Amino acid sequence: MFERFTNRARQVVQRAVEEASGDGQRPVGTEHLLLAVLADEASLASRVLTEAGVTADDLRARIRRHTEAGGVGLGDADAAALREIGIDLAAIVARIEESFGPDALREAVPEPRRRWGRRRHTGGPFAPRSKKVLELSLREAIRLKHRHIGTEHILLGLLREGSGLAALVLTEAGADLDDLRRRVEVALRAAA
Incomplete structure (x- = not known):
């Protein structure tokens, strides 16, 4: 292309x-x-x-x-809407990271499994x-x-x-x- x-x-x-x-x-x-x-x-x-x-x-x-x-992917408008209903997003993120460690909210990416004889296509x-x-x-x-x-x-x-x-x-x-x-x-x- x-x-x-x-x-x-x-x-x-x-x-x-x-x-x-x-x-x-x-x-x-x-x-x-x-x-x-x-x-x-x-x-x-x-x-x-x-x-x-x-x-x-x-x-x-x-x-x-x-x-x-550590970001949760919410925009400013979403975070403001949560604040309006009494949810402090920053405090929740801090508590989660305190309990489970920094980057706890990051999506875990599993290690690729190796299959002998096949090439893994990564998608570029x-x-x-x-x-x-x-x-x-x-x-x-x-x-x-x-x-x-x-x-x-x-x-x-x-x-x-x-x-x-x-x-x-x-x-x-x-x-x-x-x-x-x-x-x-x-x-x-x-x-x-």
């Missing part, structure tokens, strides 16, 4: 892989693709995000809150949602009748997927995903 990607889009995908390895995380998540799109400041996708008020520093801070060790460097985003970027290019996949198609794929950490932090940052889609499509028409 990468043969249809423009050089700029390939660089974004490579930058996403570097983002993931720099975070010490594997595989590449939707958040890494989003940060990589935003990092290519000369791209149409990055310009649309910047014009919508999205900044890399803000997104990184939001992503960090969701992925920090991309998380399932990121693979879906890349597939959706191809579908977006086809829908728009484009013969290439650019950074704008990757952004459209991220917005269309709509369930990953990238979509969550964009929404938390005040961006409207449907509005961003419209902005990308307007910018594409203007560039044509």
